[in-house]
Amino acid sequence: MVKVEIFHDDQGRILAFNATGHAGAAPAGQDIVCAGVSAITFTAVNGLEHFLGADAIEVEAGKPGNLALRLRDSLSPEAAGTAQIILETMMIGLEHTQQNYPRYLLVRKRRCLPC
Incomplete structure (x- = not known):
């Protein structure tokens, strides 16, 4: 089984995934x-890099x-907004x-403590 953990902050913004x-x-x-799963996650990585x-990412x-x-x-507010669109689409x-x-496939959303 593939497991994807998506980590978010208190405001629901995605900060990381594994x-x-x-x-x-x-x-x-x-x-x-x-x-x-590979296509979806790697496209998100490529989109963020592009x-x-x-x-902007690790x-x-x-x-x-x-x-x-x-x-x-250290993302600017505009970059953070773009990141959210890409990660929420993922x-x-x-x-x-x-x-x-x-x-x-199991997708889990978790609160980031800290990421």
């Missing part, structure tokens, strides 16, 4: 759930099946994927 695991819905290379710059992509991202605290995509494949 995706781990493999769906196991099909053999490696044929697993549409893993491919979908619109805000690589220095990314850790360790072994296959693991991806973590954290927004830096969350919508993941939640829709979870609705269709609940045995293979």
Whole structure:
């Protein structure tokens, strides 16, 4: 199962996420759930890097099946707003994927203490 934790502050702003695991819905290379989660999360990372710059985020992509991202605290209000649009869109995509494949994907929202 893929598990995605999305961390938010008291105002509901997404500050970070962590995706781990493999769906196991099909053999490696044929697993549409893993491919979908990867596409959604990496597109969010790429969008943040493109619109805000690589220095706006901290990314850790360790072994296959693991991806973590954290927004830096120094974002301007405009950059923070752009980040929220990108990250909330990512969350919508993941939640829709979870609705269709609940045995293979778990999306959890957690309060950030601290991120």
